[in-house]
Amino acid sequence: MSDDKKTKTADKKIQPLSIALKNVSYIVSSKKKKTEKVILREINGRFSAGKVTAILGSSGAGKTTLLNIVAGKTEATGSVLINGQRFQAEKMKKISGFVSQEDILLETSTVDELLRMSAVLRLPSSLSAPEVEETIDGVVGTLMLDKCRNTVVGEINSVGLSGGERKRASIGMEMITNPPILILDEPTSGLDTFTAYVVVKKLKEIAQQGRTVISTIHQPSSDTFHLFDEIVLMIDGSVVYWGPTSQVISYFAGLGFVCPTYTNPADYFFMELLNGETEGVGEDAIREKREKQREIISQWRTRAHSGAVEEEFTAVKYKELKRTVSFLRQYLFLQARSIKNVLRNKRLSMMKLFQAVFIGTLGGMIFAGGGKDGDGLSVGRVARGCIFFMSTNQVYSPAGTTCTVFAVEKRIFEKEFHAGYYKVFPYYLSKVISELPVQILTSATLSIILHVAAPLRKDLVGFVGSTFFLCMLSMNSFMIGLVVSACFSDPLYSTATLPLVIFPLILTGGLFGKGGSVFSWLRYVSPYKYAVDSIMTLEIVGRKINGTDITEIALEADYTFDNLLVNFFVLAGFIAALFLLGFAVLFATSTRKRV
CATH class of the missing domain: 3.40.50.300 (P-loop containing nucleotide triphosphate hydrolases)
Known part of the structure; x- marks a missing residue:
C-alpha cells in the first residue's frame, strides 16, 4: 500500500481533547454486609x-x-472534564x-x-x-x-x-x-x-x-x-x-x-x-x-x-464523529451479514442437516414396516408413534441448538450494540429472518425421510401439510430457544433452563395432556399440542390402511379437519408472541445499566 x-x-x-480528573473516587456498597469497599481514592490527573x-x-x-x-x-464521585467542560x-x-x-x-x-x-x-x-x-x-x-x-x-x-x-x-x-x-x-x-x-x-x-x-x-x-x-x-x-x-x-x-x-x-x-x-x-x-x-x-x-490540573476551554464537537444510521440501513446490512454468516458457517449448517438426516434415518428404521402383518389399526398406531417422534424432535432440537449458538453470538451483539453500531430491533429481526430457511430445510429433510420410510401418507397433500406444520413447530421451538438464551449471559444457565420450559410443554401437549393433572392447562399454551393435532389430522383422519378406516384412532384424541385453520392461527400467534417476548427480553438485558 x-x-x-x-x-x-x-x-x-x-x-x-484532553481529559482531566479531579478528586475522582469510586466506592462499592454492600447492603447485605453493610460495608463499603473503596475502589478508587481521590484520583487527580490529566x-x-x-x-x-x-x-x-x-x-x-x-x-x-x-x-x-x-x-x-x-x-463516580468527583469531576471528569473534557477540555475543561463537564464530562x-x-x-x-x-x-x-x-x-x-x-x-x-x-x-x-x-x-x-x-x-x-x-x-x-x-x-x-x-x-x-x-x-x-x-x-x-x-x-x-x-x-x-x-x-x-x-x-x-x-x-x-x-x-x-x-x-x-x-x-x-x-x-x-x-x-x-x-x-x-x-x-x-x-x-x-x-x-x-x-x-x-x-x-x-x-x-x-x-x-x-x-x-x-x-x-x-x-x-x-x-x-x-x-x-x-x-x-x-x-x-x-x-x-x-x-x-x-x-x-x-x-x-x-x-x-x-x-x-x-x-x-x-x-x-x-x-x-x-x-x-x-x-x-x-x-x-x-x-x-x-x-x-x-x-x-x-x-x-x-x-x-x-x-499542582493544579491544567484545563482547556475549547468547545467539544460531537455532531460529526459518530451517527446512528436509519433503521432500514441497519437492518439491510445486518440481514446480509447474518445470511452470509449462515452460508459461511458450513460446519454448523452441515451439523444441523446431519442431525435431521440421522434422526430421520433412525426413526425410519424404527417405524419402517411396523404393523404390516397386523390390521390397519396396528399400522395406524405405528404411524401415530412416528408423528409423536418427529414432532418431539422438532420441538427440542431447534431450541437446544439455538441456546448453544446464540450464547456465542450474543456476546458479539452486546459488544457491537454498546459500541453504538446498531439498535436491538434490526439485529433481532435479521437474526430471526435468517433462521427461517434453516428451520424449513431441516424440517423438510426429516419429514421426507420419515414419509418415505415410515407408514405415513405418501400423497402430496399429506406430505406438504405435515411438513408445513412441522416447520411451524420448528420455528416456535427456535423462538423459545431464543427467548431463553436472551435471558442469560452465561450459556450454562440457558441450557439448564431450557428443559424446564420444553418438557412440560411436550408432556402436557401430547398423549398425557388430557388427564386431570393440575398442569393440564399447559396444553393450551403448548405449540407442540397444536402442531401434533394438525399433523395427526392430516395423516390419520379419513385414511384407510389394509381396508380399515383408522379415523377412530384420531377421534380418540379429537383430531378433526375443522381445527386445522384454528391450529394454524394459534401457532402463528405463538410465533408472533414469542418474537415480541424475545425482543423485549433481549432489549431489557442489553440496555440495563452495567456496573
Whole structure:
C-alpha cells in the first residue's frame, strides 16, 4: 500500500481533547454486609492529547475501573472534564473508541467486512461511497492490515487471524470514525512480546496524530514500556505516579526505590512497589512493604493536590464523529451479514442437516414396516408413534441448538450494540429472518425421510401439510430457544433452563395432556399440542390402511379437519408472541445499566 493511503487517516482533522480528573473516587456498597469497599481514592490527573498513556497496577488496583469511568461506562464521585467542560457520559461514545480486552469478533467475517460494518453503520450517511472506501483504506494502511484484509477472523487457535491481527482489527473498527479519544483495556493481553510491541507502537503512531490514547497494561517488556509517553502507576485504588515515562525512574529513585541498571522498569515496579504480596517472607516483611506503599501514596497525593490540573476551554464537537444510521440501513446490512454468516458457517449448517438426516434415518428404521402383518389399526398406531417422534424432535432440537449458538453470538451483539453500531430491533429481526430457511430445510429433510420410510401418507397433500406444520413447530421451538438464551449471559444457565420450559410443554401437549393433572392447562399454551393435532389430522383422519378406516384412532384424541385453520392461527400467534417476548427480553438485558 502506498504511503499516501497509509496517511489518509492522519490527514483528517482531529480535534485535540484532553481529559482531566479531579478528586475522582469510586466506592462499592454492600447492603447485605453493610460495608463499603473503596475502589478508587481521590484520583487527580490529566490524559493529554497527542500522547499514549498507560495505566499500570497489580490485579485489583483499580485500573479497569478508572478506564471505565473515563469511558463513561461507570459513574463516580468527583469531576471528569473534557477540555475543561463537564464530562457528558452519554456522549462519550461519539468522541471516543473503546477496545475491550477480549477481541469479540464475528468469526465468519473478514477484516474488510468488519471495518466496512463500522463505516456503514457509524459514519454519517452523507459520506459518498468513495469517501467511505478512502476511510477504510486509511485505517487498513495505518494499522498494517493489508495482508490480512480479506482473511476471515476464524476461531481462536484455528486458521484465521493471529492474535496481533485480531487486536489490530478491533482497534481498526474503532478507528473508522476517527475518534479523538481511544481507550483500550489490556490491548497486549495474550500476545507475545514482539506482537505486543508492534501493537503499542501503532498506538503511539495513532496518538501522534493528535489523539488521546489511554490504555491499561500488564507487565510490558522494557521496549514496550518506553514507548508510552506517560505512565500512571496505581496501588489499591490510589495513584502513586502520573507523569512522563522518562521521569518515573528518577522520581522513585528520589524516594529510595532505585531501579537497577539493565532491569525492566515495569518488572521492578511490579515486584517492589505495586504488588502487595511477597512470596516466602514473613508477616513483618509484608507489613513493612505495606507501610512503604502507604508512604509513597501519601507522597504522590500531596504532590497531586499541590499542582493544579491544567484545563482547556475549547468547545467539544460531537455532531460529526459518530451517527446512528436509519433503521432500514441497519437492518439491510445486518440481514446480509447474518445470511452470509449462515452460508459461511458450513460446519454448523452441515451439523444441523446431519442431525435431521440421522434422526430421520433412525426413526425410519424404527417405524419402517411396523404393523404390516397386523390390521390397519396396528399400522395406524405405528404411524401415530412416528408423528409423536418427529414432532418431539422438532420441538427440542431447534431450541437446544439455538441456546448453544446464540450464547456465542450474543456476546458479539452486546459488544457491537454498546459500541453504538446498531439498535436491538434490526439485529433481532435479521437474526430471526435468517433462521427461517434453516428451520424449513431441516424440517423438510426429516419429514421426507420419515414419509418415505415410515407408514405415513405418501400423497402430496399429506406430505406438504405435515411438513408445513412441522416447520411451524420448528420455528416456535427456535423462538423459545431464543427467548431463553436472551435471558442469560452465561450459556450454562440457558441450557439448564431450557428443559424446564420444553418438557412440560411436550408432556402436557401430547398423549398425557388430557388427564386431570393440575398442569393440564399447559396444553393450551403448548405449540407442540397444536402442531401434533394438525399433523395427526392430516395423516390419520379419513385414511384407510389394509381396508380399515383408522379415523377412530384420531377421534380418540379429537383430531378433526375443522381445527386445522384454528391450529394454524394459534401457532402463528405463538410465533408472533414469542418474537415480541424475545425482543423485549433481549432489549431489557442489553440496555440495563452495567456496573
